[in-house]
Amino acid sequence: MSDFKDNLSNMMCLDLYLEARSHTEYENLKLRIQPLNHASPLLGLDLYAASFQAEVELGRRKKDLQDILDFAPGFNNQIDPGIILNTSYDALVLTNLAQKIQWVNKGFSKMTGYTAGFALGKTPRFLQGKDTKEENRNRIRQKLLDKEVFTEIVVNYRKTKEQYKCEITIIPLTDANRNISHFLAIEKEVA
Template sequence: MGIKKEIEIRCHPLMSWDISNPILSLKSRTKEDLKLLSELSKQNNWEVDFAKELAMSYQTLVLTDLQQTILWVNAGFQTMTGYTADYALGKKPTFLQGEKTSEKVKSRIREKLSKGRRVSETITNYKKNGLAYDCLITIIPLLDSNQVITHYLALEREAA
């Protein structure tokens, strides 16, 4: 089963439990995210400690290929952006950007990624309802056993 098919099967909507008990839900979602990423890591020979990476505070995860096409988003994506996983899959994360998105920030992100480096920035994105929000983003290049970048994982959260 290809990576995209594997990921699509595992995307599911929020349940009322997620809304009524956010602390337990967050822990549960983190475990689900870790489990899925660990499985994908085995399939793609990624050499990354996802347990360590996911210890960082995040609301949503976005997995892209090298062309930055979205292959998977976690359940927090819809909560943070208003867009469903089905809508996001196959698009580039730039669909979240708009008039207040800084060209300088985008340039710094591109520059670091082109050098194979991890990048952390704050970028202005837009929710489905059109509201702008500051998104704290960390993008991690995912390397295979030959130290070749095969994908990118973005950990994102809305700035307070």
């Protein structure tokens, strides 16, 4: 058995080790090999880890979608689930018509360093700073007035004062009378 363990530690996998044995040696070893009670869904751990991470990410997105619909059930028919489930993003921010933050997902705190409690009631301008360009601010103001979906990249600042570029897609949401009442921002840090 010692020889088996020593040789096995030098081999890449049990299959290769067993293949190199004679038929008689294989038959003797076969009795000592115990199968696992469970197996990973994939043979390669790196593939399994990537698959697992993708499942975790999808679960996070489903939770974000459910949280926003729980917060504002009137938006059920307005928010295309595919936008949240199939889009890569770091944060979701819901503002009212006055652009005051009403709700943020957990990703917002992770990306900015600010808690949800701190952000609620403020405008997203608190994330801006000296390198946030005025022309970007003006474009965003105009596009909000146009009340159409748009994407813009802005320079924002974390709580630590570290600068980052943020791609923001804004989706206007309407009330029961079809008047715009909120904006949903889908935010992603970009290089």
